[in-house]
Amino acid sequence: MTGTGPGHPYRSLAEALEGAASTRGKLTKIERLAAPLASLEGSELAAATRLLSGNPYAEWEQAVTSVGWATLARAAAAVTGWDLETIGASARAIGDLGEAIGLLVPAEPAGPPLSIADVDAGLRSLSGSRKAAEKQA
Amino acid sequence: MSGLIGLFDARPEGLFVPGIGAWIDPPAPAARAVLSHAHADHAAAGHGEVWATPETLAIYRLRNPDWTGSARALAYGERVAGDGASLELLPSGHILGAAQVRVEGPEGSALYTGDFRRAPSRTAVPAAAPRADALVTETTFGLPVFRFPPRREMEARLVEWCRETIEQGAVPVVLAYALGKSQEAALALTEAGIPTVLHGAAWKLLPVYDAAGFSFPLSRPYDSGPATPGEALIVPPNCARTPVVRNVRKRRTAYLSGWAMREASRAENDADGLLPFSDHADFDELMAHVEAVAPRRVFTHHGYARDFARILSGRGIEAAALSEGGERAAEDA
Numbered sequence: 001m002t003g004t005g006p007g008h009p010y011r012s013l014a015e016a017l018e019g020a021a022s023t024r025g026k027l028t029k030i031e032r033l034a035a036p037l038a039s040l041e042g043s044e045l046a047a048a049t050r051l052l053s054g055n056p057y058a059e060w061e062q063a064v065t066s067v068g069w070a071t072l073a074r075a076a077a078a079v080t081g082w083d084l085e086t087i088g089a090s091a092r093a094i095g096d097l098g099e100a101i102g103l104l105v106p107a108e109p110a111g112p113p114l115s116i117a118d119v120d121a122g123l124r125s126l127s128g129s130r131k132a133a134e135k136q137a
Numbered sequence: 138m139s140g141l142i143g144l145f146d147a148r149p150e151g152l153f154v155p156g157i158g159a160w161i162d163p164p165a166p167a168a169r170a171v172l173s174h175a176h177a178d179h180a181a182a183g184h185g186e187v188w189a190t191p192e193t194l195a196i197y198r199l200r201n202p203d204w205t206g207s208a209r210a211l212a213y214g215e216r217v218a219g220d221g222a223s224l225e226l227l228p229s230g231h232i233l234g235a236a237q238v239r240v241e242g243p244e245g246s247a248l249y250t251g252d253f254r255r256a257p258s259r260t261a262v263p264a265a266a267p268r269a270d271a272l273v274t275e276t277t278f279g280l281p282v283f284r285f286p287p288r289r290e291m292e293a294r295l296v297e298w299c300r301e302t303i304e305q306g307a308v309p310v311v312l313a314y315a316l317g318k319s320q321e322a323a324l325a326l327t328e329a330g331i332p333t334v335l336h337g338a339a340w341k342l343l344p345v346y347d348a349a350g351f352s353f354p355l356s357r358p359y360d361s362g363p364a365t366p367g368e369a370l371i372v373p374p375n376c377a378r379t380p381v382v383r384n385v386r387k388r389r390t391a392y393l394s395g396w397a398m399r400e401a402s403r404a405e406n407d408a409d410g411l412l413p414f415s416d417h418a419d420f421d422e423l424m425a426h427v428e429a430v431a432p433r434r435v436f437t438h439h440g441y442a443r444d445f446a447r448i449l450s451g452r453g454i455e456a457a458a459l460s461e462g463g464e465r466a467a468e469d470a
Contacts, residue, residue: 021400024409082281083451089444090282095401103282103398 007115008044012036013051040116047120056123063127072097075137080104144222144240144247145273147436147459152249152273154240156222159188161238161249171224173251174235175200176316188217190226192234195345196316213262229253230264231416232317233349237265245270248430252277252439254415255422256288259324260317260351264418266429273459274426276437277417278395279445285395285419291412292325295391298410299331299369302389309369310382312406313393315339317416319371320346320353322393326369327355334364336372336381377407395419427454 019032033052040048050056057063073087076097080087082104090104091097114122146153151163159169166183173179175189175196182201187194191210198204211217213236216225221243226236231252238249248269255264285291295311302309313319315338323333332355335343340358347353364370364385374392376382382390392408395415403411418426423445427435435456437446442458449456 022403022409086281086444086448089441090280093280093441094282094399099400100282103284 007117008036008040008048010051010114010116010119013048013116017052044116048116051116051119056120057127061127063124065123065126067126069097072101076101076104144242144244145249145271154219154222154224154238156240156242157217157219157224159224162251171226171238172197173229173238173249174231176232176252179251190234190236192345192349193236195348196234196342199341199345213265227265227267228262230255230258230261233260233320233346233351235261239267239269247271247273248432249273250275250426252417253426254418255426258288258416259321260346260349261416264426266426269430269432271434271436272427272430272432273436273438274423275417275439276423276442276445277440278415278419279423279437279441279448281420281448283395283398283420285398285413285415288414291393291414295322295325295393295412295414296329296331298389298391298412299326299329303331303367303369305389306366307387307389308364308366308385310364310385310388310390311369311371311393312374312377312390312408313339313371313414315373316342318393318414319373320351321416322371322414323353323356324351327353330355332356332368334359334361334368334370336376338373339371374406382407 013036016032016036020029023029023032037045037048050058073084076087077084080101087100090100094100094103144154144156146155150165152161154161159171160167161171162173162179163170164181166181168185170184170187172187172189172193175193180197182204184206186207186209187197188209188211189197190213194208194210211226213226213228216223222240224238224240227239229235229237229251231254235251237251237253240247246269248267250273252275253264254261257263299309311322313322315336319335319339320342323335326333335356336359343353359381370385372381374394377390382388389409390407391410391412392402392406393412393414394402395413395417396402397411397413402408427449433455435446435449435454436459437456438459442460446456446458
């Protein structure tokens with residue numbers, strides 16, 4: 001998945017989450033999570049809030065990604081060039097598949113950066129897709 | 138796996154060199170032990186005779202004050218002839234005095250890395266990479282998720298983090314293993330003009346560093362009093378939840394280790410900051426060492442032994458794991 005152009009960068013949410021995780025103070029956590037939201041509005045603000053909460057879909061949607069560890073690992077193998085066994089061992093070593101993938105992919109990915117709208121749209125397409133191969137791609 | 142690896146005999150009790158009659162880094166007391174370095178997971182207590190570099194022997198004696206065995210100091214490159222084989226210690230770049238063990242005989246040569254690191258550090262002689270037919274390599278960080286930022290960058294981040302903490306009116310608490318990283322961190326902070334208070338386990342080793350030409354003019358022992366504003370406190374990670382750290386009311390804690398690549402290590406060590414600062418080779422250095430030594434066979438042990446052997450095999454290099462691996466092997470990582 002690559003970025004499509006306009007829209008606030010998803011990176012701002014990722015950095016806010018990392019910033020919140022790295023501090024102990026509750027007030028500081030709140031400040032760091034609120035910071036990227038301050039410049040958003042409308043559907044982008046709604047999407048960003050859901051993404052920060054950990055659930056990409058509104059409660060009334062009752063949608064799920066149906067993406068399990070295996071699909072995600074295969075997608076990671078395709079992106080990183082590492083085999084599934086190394087992906088699995090790396091995930092166990094780090095304690096989290098997502099964090100391990102972040103350490104295995106190049107620091108600066110090719111293509112334009114993902115926007116919040118891109119990520120929201122991507123997650124919606126996952127919930128609408130039934131085939132594992134489509135989800136993996 | 139047991140059996141001969143060129144000139145090493147891999148037995149259930151450890152690695153034995155028949156031509157020299159010595160065990161290498163045996164985990165249990167041995168009649169004759171060649172020690173690659175003085176970390177406890179390689180330098181067990183109670184050996185009858187210990188061969189090692191002078192610095193390793195000095196640290197071994199400080200850490201095992203009741204030891205009554207005999208010692209043979211070997212300088213880097215000094216060859217010892219045995220029965221059909223010769224042995225020499227070569228720099229490993231891990232900590233002060235750390236060595237790789239190279240054995241050579243009519244049937245070829247074998248190199249045991251011990252713990253090693255290729256990039257330069259402040260106190261360790263950089264690892265040599267002699268050719269060998271068989272290579273026995275540590276694989277503490279033998280997965281591609283373990284790729285460390287350059288040491289100089291980590292030192293700069295450590296200094297910046299300490300300065301920020303001091304400016305906030307708090308004490309920087311640096312969690313670093315007592316032998317190796319504590320001294321490296323103290324030297325980096327000394328260079329930046331930041332005084333340090335060292336835990337006793339690190340402080341007592343300073344005479345060995347002093348004899349090797351390293352001085353710590355801005356460091357003092359924890360026994361002389363707790364850290365005061367403007368000082369950084371350096372303690373082993375297992376002190377993170379002890380009164381030594383908890384009694385520092387206003388503090389920020391940084392964890393210095395290769396394991397700091399894992400976000401989980403933040404909570405595990407009650408740390409505010411993570412700095413991947415290791416005395417071990419990361420994945421890329423492990424691969425580079427294999428390429429430089431160019432062995433016909435590679436044997437892996439410690440850490441991610443099976444995974445690294447599998448990765449090497451996938452690249453057409455004959456490799457096998459000596460140990461199960463797959464776990465965090467070394468406390469000193």
